[in-house]
Amino acid sequence: MWLRMLKTTRHVESQLRERLRVAYGSTLPRFDVMAALARYVDGLRMSELSGVLRVSNGNVTGIVDRLAEEGLVVRVQVPGDRRASLVRLTQKGREVFAAQAEAHEAWIDELLADFTPEEARMFSDHFDAISRNHEEEGR
Known part of the structure; x- marks a missing residue:
């Protein structure tokens, strides 16, 4: 089951990567x-953004730099902390993301169309239970 889940996840991710590109x-x-x-x-501080995405600061910095160059995000100084800045989407960034998010949702719907809403809820419930159990073990 695990190998099939992994294979399917990789297929869906590959499709999303290609379609976004x-x-x-x-x-x-x-x-x-x-x-x-x-x-x-x-907005989020870079460390918070990395935490939300569960990746290193280094992975996020280059992406944020390029998004800023394109006017999709802006860095805003944190009052009282000269070393910290918040990253926020600009209006242009919100518009670009909204279009991509709409397409992304349609692609997900298409790629997972074989599941009924009931099956999707069942799988979601099972995956949530696995995550909760893992989080509880980590405490």
Whole structure:
């Protein structure tokens, strides 16, 4: 079961990567950064962004730099902390992300169309239970 889940996950991820590249000239990591920032309208510190994405600061820095160069994100100084800045989506970034997110959702719907809503809920519930059990073991 694990190998089939892994194979399917890799297939879906590969499809998403290719579709983002072709349709938007973008990458899945860029999409993930923008998705995280879209959920935190006030912005995130780089360390918080890395934590949300569960990757290193180094992985995020280059992506944020390129998004900033394109005017999709802005860095804002944190009051009282000259070393820290918040990263936020710009209006242009919100618009670009909204278009990509709409396409992403449609692609996911297409790629997972074989599942009924009931099956999708069942799998989600099982995956949530596995995550909760893992988190409880880590305490």
